[in-house]
Amino acid sequence: MPFVETFRICEPGKAPFRDAVADAVALPSLLATMLRNLIEAWPPEVYDRPLVTTRFLGQRTTYVCDPASIRSLLVDQAEALEREPFMLRALAPALGSGILTADGSHWRGQRRTAAPMFRPDRVRGFVPAMARAAQATRSRWLRAGPPDGVRDILPEMMRTTFDIIVATMVSGDSQLEVEPFGRAIDAYLGQTSWKIALSMLGAPARIPHPGARAGARAAGYLRAEVARTVARRRARGEPGADLLGLLLQAEDPETGRPLPDESLVDNLLTFVAAGHETTALALTWTLRLLAEHPEVERRVVAEARGLGTDPAADPEAVDRLAYTRQVVMEAMRLYPPAPLIVRRAAADIRLGDRIVPAGQSVHVPVYALHRHRRIWDEPEVFDPDRFAPERAASRDRYAYLPFGAGPRVCIGMGLALTECLVVLATLLPAFRFVPTRPGMPANQFRVTLRPKGGMKMKVVPRDVR
Numbered sequence: 027m028p029f030v031e032t033f034r035i036c037e038p039g040k041a042p043f044r045d046a047v048a049d050a051v052a053l054p055s056l057l058a059t060m061l062r063n064l065i066e067a068w069p070p071e072v073y074d075r076p077l078v079t080t081r082f083l084g085q086r087t088t089y090v091c092d093p094a095s096i097r098s099l100l101v102d103q104a105e106a107l108e109r110e111p112f113m114l115r116a117l118a119p120a121l122g123s124g125i126l127t128a129d130g131s132h133w134r135g136q137r138r139t140a141a142p143m144f145r146p147d148r149v150r151g152f153v154p155a156m157a158r159a160a161q162a163t164r165s166r167w168l169r170a171g172p173p174d175g176v177r178d179i180l181p182e183m184m185r186t187t188f189d190i191i192v193a194t195m196v197s198g199d200s201q202l203e204v205e206p207f208g209r210a211i212d213a214y215l216g217q218t219s220w221k222i223a224l225s226m227l228g229a230p231a232r233i234p235h236p237g238a239r240a241g242a243r244a245a246g247y248l249r250a251e252v253a254r255t256v257a258r259r260r261a262r263g264e265p266g267a268d269l270l271g272l273l274l275q276a277e278d279p280e281t282g283r284p285l286p287d288e289s290l291v292d293n294l295l296t297f298v299a300a301g302h303e304t305t306a307l308a309l310t311w312t313l314r315l316l317a318e319h320p321e322v323e324r325r326v327v328a329e330a331r332g333l334g335t336d337p338a339a340d341p342e343a344v345d346r347l348a349y350t351r352q353v354v355m356e357a358m359r360l361y362p363p364a365p366l367i368v369r370r371a372a373a374d375i376r377l378g379d380r381i382v383p384a385g386q387s388v389h390v391p392v393y394a395l396h397r398h399r400r401i402w403d404e405p406e407v408f409d410p411d412r413f414a415p416e417r418a419a420s421r422d423r424y425a426y427l428p429f430g431a432g433p434r435v436c437i438g439m440g441l442a443l444t445e446c447l448v449v450l451a452t453l454l455p456a457f458r459f460v461p462t463r464p465g466m467p468a469n470q471f472r473v474t475l476r477p478k479g480g481m482k483m484k485v486v487p488r489d490v491r
Contacts (some may be wrong), residue, residue: 058122060223064471072394082108087387091395093424095377100432103375110368112225116218120245143269149440150341152194159189162451178480183306184208185421188469191302195269213244215472252295304363305442310481311361314406317459326350330451337448347447354446357429365393365475392427401425460484
């Protein structure tokens with residue numbers, strides 16, 4: 027069935043009966059598309075129009091792809107927004123009511139509690155731990171590997187970023203195991219498309235779906251592991267100076283009492299799971315793009331070798347990785363780890379001459395915004411020089427949103443970017459990455475933007491003579 031029959035631009039005056047018939051006909055095709063990849067269910071107009079409104083099963087969604095309107099939505103009218111129910115249905119069973127899923131005063135209190143952990147001086151202090159984790163990956167790859175040298179880069183980067191998160195967020199705890207934790211995250215995210223699709227189609231939460239039991243087991247495992255981590259820290263008798271320590275010392279803004287264990291688990295799990303997942307994806311897509319563009323890769327390797335020092339010994343060296351930073355930012359333009367910002371209007375919202383009534387969905391399709399034909403020249407082309415200082419300064423701030431915007435901008439933005447720079451500067455001078463198949467892998471929306479089928483590449487040690 028043609029895509030336009032699944033999602034249609036709203037036009038006033040359409041007969042309700044014809045709409046209902048068209049919706050019924052489109053339902054199976056739409057469900058299949060949403061389960062395969064939600065991005066494919068977006069109307070094609072999101073890539074060249076500023077505002078697009080769709081209607082299905084009586085529900086309207088407005089996609090905002092205009093930088094000025096995005097600012098109005100996420101900054102000026104942020105208080106009129108609330109979390110989108112379908113995303114809460116997908117995430118809350120695992121993440122509870124943490125900083126990613128909460129609203130209102132509950133969210134603000136959690137944000138204030140965690141904010142000191144992500145100050146620039148604290149992030150700079152984490153650089154040695156980041157470098158040690160990247161060096162451990164480098165050593166592991168040099169010691170041994172598959173006979174053909176082929177590795178799935180995504181789980182490899184998951185392991186590296188997990189080690190960084192554990193070292194910085196729950197330092198001194200070696201009992202969180204990366205492989206079972208990673209498998210549980212995969213199992214949970216693997217069934218979120220069903221939760222999202224069924225919620226968007228108005229199905230009750232009790233309806234079973236493929237992967238539901240595995241997802242429930244995965245959520246239980248993740249929450250139990252984090253709860254055990256909290257218990258081990260309590261048993262030490264001192265909170266510590268990391269994120270878990272901050273959470274243990276925080277007070278509930280409403281009661282003045284320490285945060286309940288459930289809130290501790292919600293937030294620590296959010297940072298551990300979401301923090302390492304998104305950074306690993308940024309690194310994975312970056313390495314694959316560099317393999318497609320050897321001239322860019324050569325510049326990155328030369329910049330890393332030109333540091334003349336190890337970031338573990340000199341954290342300030344990260345500031346000299348200017349071109350590498352441009353590469354990472356361009357990779358996140360083409361493949362934003364968080365490809366969709368979803369909100370619902372809690373009150374009427376004005377976007378230019380259009381009113382989005384309370385109760386309707388209003389989304390920012392970040393993946394489409396970053397490839398929008400009216401905003402970017404040759405939007406499908408990988409060009410790190412887009413983020414050279416003079417070109418970046420001339421671009422609207424709200425045309426590029428890998429970390430969101432407004433009050434809910436990603437709190438870990440600085441940490442994630444620094445991680446990417448340190449890991450790339452450690453691995454790229456030591457290895458070449460050779461794709462096993464031509465062309466970029468297909469992407470797949472699983473809350474985050476994952477490469478469909480993983481990211482297998484041959485990891486070849488460089489001749490460093």
